[in-house]
Amino acid sequence: MTITQESGAAAVAGSLSQETARWRAWAAETGPADRATAEEGVRLAYRDAGLPEPERVVWAGSPREGVTLVRRGTDFGASVREAVRNAPWAAERGRMHEELGAEGWSRRWSATGGALWDTTQALVDRIRAGVLDELAPGDSAARTEIRLVLLDALLGQQDAPWLAALHTEGPRSKGRRGCAAAPAGGGRSRRWRWCASGPWRCTGTRRGGSATGRGPRWSSPTDSRCAPGAACR
Template sequence: MTQRTTWRAVAAATGAGERSAAEAGVRLAYRRAGLREPERIMWARSPLEAARLLAAEPRPTGPSLRTAVRDRPIAAERERLHTRLGPTGWSEHWRATGADLWETTAPLVDRIRAGIVEALASGPADEPRIRVLLLDAVLGQHEAAWLSAFDTGEDSAVAGLAQVARAAGWWWPYAELAVISERPTELHRDEAGRLDRGDGPALAYPDGFALHAWRGLPVPGEFLDQLGSLTPARIRDEENAELRRVMLEHYGYDRYLAESGAKPVHRDETGVLWRIALSGDEDVAMVEVVNSTPEPDGTSRTYWLRVPPRTRTAREGVAWTFGLGAEAYAPLRQT
């Protein structure tokens, strides 16, 4: 397994953390930063529970050590590679190691932070306090993008960070106390790496902290519960345009067209253009096309193509899917 593959597995790991390895990694990270090891190490079942614990911590924790423990070592490793490889070499190295992993991990980190703020802040005025607390966190397994680009061997400056990342989730380093969070118990993503699940939480932790999403869009958990009983009327009545689009995707545009009494707006030899008018949102335009090459059983399969709302003819819509204008689209045979 390559280093790149290994760190992708770390970022997506679920299940109970390896506590002894994680705690040893925390102590090593302190020592590599020239710091005294923390007097106490505590575990939380999720980043939310860790933040709640720290927000209510009655005993002094001392100042945050995130800059010394995490920021400086990572900056030093990046600068070392940048100096050795040069600007172009570093860019190529980053693209080959952590760049695409960062693209999928950064939105997940933002979603976790937003979920914690929503759960803990008593109101808008209290949000800055929680956000500052979250800035103290080292991201554990979600530091994988950076760590995949570096040497993380025993003698490296980031060896402790790497050891914690392989064994646990987020953690908070303070002078007197370190708090380590468990990894999630569930993580569900779509092919693009976005949080995605239609029948439960897309991300869940042992204490019940969970995030629900459909193809990356945050949705309430109770919203997903009603997807199995949708009707065209219920879809039309949904006032939130983003949630209505989720409903349509789950229900199926073709099924919605068939059951909502929609009428075709244009028909030609390439197919049939349908349009769904949605209150407070742009129209949904679909072209119905029939595969002229029969299936093995002799039937012809119907396909539905989502096209821009401004589409005026079926030919224009089919041409758009090929990146062409209507006047340039003239297939010898449709397949």
Template sequence: MRLTPEQEAMAAAVEDQWLAAALDTAPAGRPAAEAGVREAYRQAGLPEPERIYWLGSPRAGAMAAAILASGTPNQASDAQSVHDAPSVHDAQSVRDALTRQGWTPGQSMGPSVRRQIRTEPWAAARERASAALGPEGWAQLGAAAGRRSWELVMDRVAGRIRLRLGEDLTADFPTARPRLLDAIYGQHDGVWLSTFEAADRLHSGLMAGLTGLAAVARHCGWWWAGARFAILTERPSLLARDNVGRLHRGEGPAIEYPDGYALWAWRGMPIPTDLAAELPHLTADRIGAESNAELRRVMLEHFGYERYLQEAGARSLHQDDTGTLWFLPLTGDEPLVMVEVVNATPEPDGTSRVYWLRVPPSTRTAREGVAWTFGLTPEEYRPQVQT
């Protein structure tokens, strides 16, 4: 089977709907999500969970899964496994949240049933869809209904959350980190559910076994499935991205959850909270003292390259009719080399705007740098008119 343009358009529309769900920041629809969990258990041939617990973030969810894994966590040993007091309080707050919802210490959620709930139904549905559509049709449908959202959601959002959670839990609650392997991604699973829903519209019945998972994905964040209990978490209450979908925010966290867990990021790169707090107050000296090259680049982008060149004492390498080439060495990184150019067209008030163009460190003349920004050699760059 090969999809028609109309079928591809249908698949893209389905993807748009699931992409919106994957990036939704509204409070979880708890009754609908819980109904979806029970349906997912039934579809997997499992008894419905005895109890469903709610936590405010995937971090709290992973901690709850660790606490409920044995059912009888030793609070003293937890305190020994973490590195600072606030994290101990976080662990206690998770226990308190579970207790308020009816958990009694000693009760275990049982072994993870993620394989039965998510992995096996996905594999069975994929086999049915591939048989119905044929290898070519299935691949074409996957490209039409999931390729764009996979990059925007799994690569640029969910993957970053998972990376930061792994780091945070390793430092604060080590026994919870392995529980990330048991997580079901809730709203972020929409990036693959969209392809199956589009397939179901072409051949009815291909969503069989996935409707429970789909209901949970439409209504909440990450979750954990145990043989006895399930743990569901809220969606983020804030999600800030740049124009290409990367996590990005300079004046606060790029992701924040209702319980206060947050992730700071600059153009897709997660940054430590202490650095994030420094960004509004950066100085050239502080940037120069940073030994981590990646963090220094974040600082430079926030501070402004041209401002840093001016305040850090860059030297002029070359000047011609195209502009001025500036050079500044950076410890542990390639030099900062930029061309200062003046806009040929004056502003309405008669002033001329100045632009700064970052160019390769090997650049030796201003003309060479400006030409490079156009993909030309210095000899080829000979504009007749500038606007």
């Protein structure tokens, strides 16, 4: 490797380190979401997946409240998590793996998602445990049902490991849309949400939500009352 190549690699590593630090902070934020940015991100994800976008978004107060709303719903239809999150992220990961090569992708993941994984997953686990303990402290059947609802949630800013790894700007991102190509500011505005096929198109809380082409989607921003890992009332 030449001196020029070493300098370039060091610059890239430094940039990734700074970006990872920002995502680490955003993953733990408890302030109110930028609702306009979050709602546009939801609509964009639906459009990119070829689905009718939500007409409006209904915001709940917390993941706990979002789970309660989802459990009470009867007409949400099948989950579209695969279409709006898993499939596009897998495609972007494949594209980056092809572009960077196995070694390059491994380095990128280590500097971004890998560096964020343990702490962010611990936070997600604490939130899930708090919701379970508040909604079903001694009811094993209800806890199983709630776990399934929680596992279907899109985690918003707490998807930080993947958002950081897949996020790119500049010439390489030109022409790409959706979660992986969105500016980091859009990712930090997302909260937990639940997306379904309808007639209600998506559900979430102020960390997640529900919506339809005819009706609302729930989304949930944490606010100053909500500590990380707490189930807010």
